[in-house]
Amino acid sequence: MSETSQTTYDLVLAGGTVVDPASGTDARLDVAVDGTVIAAIGPDLRGRAAKVVDCTGSTVLPGLVEGHTHIFQHVSKVGAPAEEAHLRRGVVAAADAGTAGASTFAAFRKLVVDATDMRIVNFLNVSVLGLIDFRFGELLNPGTLVVEDALETALANPDVVRGFKIRLSDDVVGDQWEPLLKKSIDLAEQARLPLMVHIGETEEPLPVVLGHLRPGDVVAHCYTGKPHGILDGDTVLPEVLAARERGVLFDSAHGKSNLSFEVARRAIAEGFLPDVLSSDTSARNWRGPVFDLLTSVSKLVALGAPLAECVRRATVAPAAMLGLDTEGYGRLEVGGPAHVTVVTETDEVVLPDAAGNSITAPRLEPVFVLHHGAEVDVVPWRGGTGA
Numbered sequence: 544m545s546e547t548s549q550t551t552y553d554l555v556l557a558g559g560t561v562v563d564p565a566s567g568t569d570a571r572l573d574v575a576v577d578g579t580v581i582a583a584i585g586p587d588l589r590g591r592a593a594k595v596v597d598c599t600g601s602t603v604l605p606g607l608v609e610g611h612t613h614i615f616q617h618v619s620k621v622g623a624p625a626e627e628a629h630l631r632r633g634v635v636a637a638a639d640a641g642t643a644g645a646s647t648f649a650a651f652r653k654l655v656v657d658a659t660d661m662r663i664v665n666f667l668n669v670s671v672l673g674l675i676d677f678r679f680g681e682l683l684n685p686g687t688l689v690v691e692d693a694l695e696t697a698l699a700n701p702d703v704v705r706g707f708k709i710r711l712s713d714d715v716v717g718d719q720w721e722p723l724l725k726k727s728i729d730l731a732e733q734a735r736l737p738l739m740v741h742i743g744e745t746e747e748p749l750p751v752v753l754g755h756l757r758p759g760d761v762v763a764h765c766y767t768g769k770p771h772g773i774l775d776g777d778t779v780l781p782e783v784l785a786a787r788e789r790g791v792l793f794d795s796a797h798g799k800s801n802l803s804f805e806v807a808r809r810a811i812a813e814g815f816l817p818d819v820l821s822s823d824t825s826a827r828n829w830r831g832p833v834f835d836l837l838t839s840v841s842k843l844v845a846l847g848a849p850l851a852e853c854v855r856r857a858t859v860a861p862a863a864m865l866g867l868d869t870e871g872y873g874r875l876e877v878g879g880p881a882h883v884t885v886v887t888e889t890d891e892v893v894l895p896d897a898a899g900n901s902i903t904a905p906r907l908e909p910v911f912v913l914h915h916g917a918e919v920d921v922v923p924w925r926g927g928t929g930a
C-alpha cells in the first residue's frame with residue numbers, strides 16, 4: 544500500500560465467495576476489473592482498487608447464460624423483453640428457443656439481437672413461421688417445415704443461429720411428429736447444427752423420440768410432469784441414461800408447464816441433473832411461476848442439487864452448448880470479459896413449480912451485475928414479497 548506506483552484496478556469485488564465451475568474455483572477471493580475485462584482474481588486485491596464493492600456474505604458467479612428462453616418481443620405472443628427479463632436479473636447471454644423461424648428471423652435479428660448489448664443467439668424453429676402464437680401449432684401445416692429456407696437462414700447467420708428447434712407436442716405436430724422429426728434431423732445434419740426437441744405431451748413415449756437423436760441434440764423440458772417424460776415410476780428410464788451416455792443433452796426448461804417438483808426431486812435423488820439448467824422464460828411465465836433463471840436455479844438447489852453443479856449448468860455448460868465459450872461467456876477468467884453476477888440468499892419464500900405445487904426455500908437474488916465491466920441496473924424479483 545505504501546508503494547507509489549502500484550497498479551490500481553477500476554473496481555474490485557471484495558470478500559465474496561467466488562464460484563466458477565469452469566475453473567473449479569469455490570473460494571473466498573476478490574475479483575478485480577479493469578475497463579471491460581477481468582484483471583485479477585485472488586486474495587486481498589481491495590487495497591489497489593479505485594472502487595470497492597463489498598461482497599462479504601455474497602457469492603460471486605460468472606454472468607449467467609440462459610440456454611432456453613423466448614424473447615421475440617412485439618412479434619410473438621410469448622416474447623418477453625430480453626433485458627428486463629434477463630440482463631437486469633443477472634443473465635448476460637441467452638438463446639431464444641425457436642420463437643423465430645426462417646420467415647420471421649430478419650425481424651428477430653433487428654428487434655431483438657441488434658437491439659441490445661446482450662449476446663443473443665437462437666435455435667431457429669424448423670417451421671418458417673416460428674412460435675408466433677401458442678394457440679396455433681406452428682407445424683399443424685407440415686408444409687411450413689421448409690428445409691431450404693431454414694438451411695439458408697442458418698448458413699447466412701452463423702453468429703446467431705446455433706441450432707434448430709422442433710416442438711413435438713400433440714397440439715403442435717398432430718400425428719405427424721415422426722416424419723417432421725426426421726426431416727428436422729436431416730436439416731440439422733446438413734447445417735451441422737444441433738436440434739432441440741421439446742417434449743411433454745408427445746404422441747409416443749420418450750425412448751421412441753430419443754432413438755432419433757444424435758450426440759449434441761437437446762431434449763428440452765427434462766423435468767416435465769406431462770406424459771412421456773424421463774421417469775418410470777421413481778427411476779430414470781434406462782433409455783434416457785443411454786442417450787445421455789452417447790451425448791444427447793437434457794435441458795430443464797422450466798416454462799409455464801414443464802417443471803414438476805415431483806419429477807425433479809426423484810431425478811435429482813437418482814443423480815440425474817439437467818445438462819443445461821434453463822428457465823424457458825416467456826411473456827406467459829416471467830411474472831410467475833418461472834420469474835427468471837436464478838429462481839429456476841434456486842428451485843433445483845432447494846430440491847437437493849448442489850449449488851456449484853447448478854451454477855455450472857447455468858454458465859459454462861450452456862455457453863459450450865451455444866458456442867459462446869469461445870467468446871469468454873460462462874466463466875471468470877483473467878483477461879476475459881468482465882461478466883459477473885453477485886448473488887445473495889434471501890429468507891425463505893414460497894416457490895411454485897409448473898404443476899400446481901410449491902416449496903418454501905431461500906432464493907438467490909442478484910445484488911450486483913457487471914456486463915462488459917459496466918454495472919447493470921438490476922430490477923427487483925417479480926414475485927413481489929420475497930425480499
Ligand SMILES: [Zn+2]
Pocket residue numbers: 611612613640796798823
Ligand atoms: Zn421453450
